[in-house]
Amino acid sequence: MKFCAACGQPVTLKIPQGDHLERHVCVGCGTIHYQNPRIIAGCVPQWDTKILLCKRAIEPRLGYWTIPAGFMENGEALQDAAARESLEEALARVQVDSLLAIVNVLRAHQVHIIFRARLLDTDFGVGAESLEVGLYEEGEIPWSQIAFLSVEFALRRFLADRRAGVEQTHFRDIDWRDGAAVIRDR
């Protein structure tokens, strides 16, 4: 951020009075521009014992596999965002169920919030942001080609819970230091 979205004058980094963190503050009108983490809403859609996965047609991680997930929009609920992403990426209608995982992705300034879901029918397809969409048994999941650490975490916890016959919510922080992931489970 270099310019004020309200008046177009340059912004400078400083700690506003009563605050404790540096913010972008307009040198003209004084507006303080806060920046906050964004929510990625997603789900693990299930049909019988199979899981719906999408091969990404866009960066980042083009060609890698993921679950339906994306940026939550203003004016929608988390669960509706997860269902919308399923429709957009996999042309799939889902019923969003229990909360599966919350992952704080610290460097990316994101919180990934992932639900369990049930496919309402098998009439899905390949959305504009996907190269391939399919239903996979646990043994068919391409673990070495999963796009994101948060998605691998959600999938592994989903499967472990399913084997145990429970539906828990799982919490993890993911950070990056010296090029390596630093994991903290809560």
Place this chain on the structure above:
Amino acid sequence: MKFCAACGQPVTLKIPQGDHLERHVCVGCGTIHYQNPRIIAGCVPQWDTKILLCKRAIEPRLGYWTIPAGFMENGEALQDAAARESLEEALARVQVDSLLAIVNVLRAHQVHIIFRARLLDTDFGVGAESLEVGLYEEGEIPWSQIAFLSVEFALRRFLADRRAGVEQTHFRDIDWRDGAAVIRDR
């Protein structure tokens, strides 16, 4: 938003190619400025059977009662944001525990994510954004003077769960139509 934060030229509202919603797009450099919901992180701090509440010293809802909660910052985890807010608003050290409630506050473009917490000691005080801070038994909670619907929801579910000896996560959407709250539980 009137000007581009990247180059200072005016922005216009339009639907970018491949998108389905209007965005602020710079007429000069073409940058698309997405706007997404912000997270309010909070907790219900407990000491023995009492709950810590804060009387707000700032707008909105100055003079009304709430729990420690506020905007999550870039680079922090949800649970750490809830603990930081307890320290800022009530000078209180807490252990953040299980997830209590997620409330989609649609018109405000916010998601309120509220945890259970335990006070680590009773050496709390009145933070800069509070007028009063205290520990209250269930029967002493000033229900008619609670600042936000999401906070009332979280407190009532916290107490009901505590009576039942369970720790569930509760989901609600709050919207506003014609000046009245429209509630949807999930």
